[in-house]
Amino acid sequence: MSLITLFSQAAPGALKLDRSSLKNQSTELLRTYIVSGRIPPGTKLAERELADLLGISRMPARDALMDLEREGLVVSKPNGRYVIEVSKEDVQNLLQVRLELEKLAVTLAAQHTCPAYRAALETNLQQMRKAIQQNDRNAYIKSDLEAHELIWQQAHNPYLLKMLHSIMGPIFMFIASHTEFQTNWHETLQMHEALASAISVGDAARAVKSIEEQLENSRQLSLRIFV
Amino acid sequence: MSLITLFSQAAPGALKLDRSSLKNQSTELLRTYIVSGRIPPGTKLAERELADLLGISRMPARDALMDLEREGLVVSKPNGRYVIEVSKEDVQNLLQVRLELEKLAVTLAAQHTCPAYRAALETNLQQMRKAIQQNDRNAYIKSDLEAHELIWQQAHNPYLLKMLHSIMGPIFMFIASHTEFQTNWHETLQMHEALASAISVGDAARAVKSIEEQLENSRQLSLRIFV
């Protein structure tokens, strides 16, 4: 009996191997844990300790830490590396830069609209509505992020995409560490709908206005947080 | 006789040690060589070869290459790492992002103007005038970069500063690889004077207009280059 036959009933990917290097697996794992707050700000990240925890040698652990350091999620001090602590002021600075990058992104996305992209944005909005209906916070956050990701892709500027990715980590960390940072889902949905519609009809000016509203909203929320 | 006495006549720093790690020294050296074009685009950068060249082991060489990869000056392919090749299209994308970041920077800088900053900008302009008078291309480029660096610092946003730094590497590579990319020095000086003056009087709108002109100028020049 062939292997194919043996596993024909198994879930796809049941035998999937980790083709990615230990370094990249470590980076992704750590990033997820840090951004979500499961590894809290200020935590010390020693190479040896991390390597033991992951059951690997110091080198891939070290590589991962250096990646996260370049990404801005980890800082080096003379006596070790630590998870960054994002202050209120940091978030203001981050959002300030993000706003300009997002404005450029929606402008470019509006210029590149096409049926396939419009469909993708619409599908995303449906997911967001479904998440709200089911009161599923995780699904909501996921679709929120995906909406932005879609737009960033549509902008067709790889450098812009890279910068937007890199700036989101610390921002999400801050949000994660303040669960009281509660957005009004319906309001956000409306803003997303307005943004998607503006982009889909190629109205850059309206898209920019919409993203400005969204981020101003985030800024106000972050300001209200007591740190 | 004391060491101090022995070296009292020596130039300051005559005994200066390299306190920086081999990794950082390697990164800086490679960056300089790549950005200036002395290591041309497309050059293969093998860890072992680089380590031998620098007389160090593979690890710091590897670390340096990974830093440069993060920085966007080096790319990984399945069979090795290579110096990036910046296309005309890449420069357009880079300048597009840079423009938005610079606009934010000059706006913020204008808000933070103070006597010390005004003096720094004026000193820089004098250096630039001197370089032009002496027809010193290197001094001119240096003062040009320093002008932007001063403004970026005045913006007081560390994330913005980091992004502007990271985006300049590939742009300078492109310029370096096209020596025909000749700017009109007097014209550039005038634009710098206008920009510095706008920032120093806190006129953000005029500063933005000025930086837009400058970068549009760069864009036109880069478009004219035959690749």
Next chain:
DNA sequence: ATGCCGTATATGGTATACCATATACGGCAT
């Protein structure tokens, strides 16, 4: 009790050996 000093300890940095994998290349079968 206080303050200094020296050693212990923890940390990142570096060197080196070996492993996994992709590519290159040469010879052999046809």
Next chain:
DNA sequence: ATGCCGTATATGGTATACCATATACGGCAT
């Protein structure tokens, strides 16, 4: 002559040992 196949080679990935340095900490002199 052509195309395939297998081995050689080059490359990055990983593990491990040791080094340099900053910090922590405990005991000793005062």
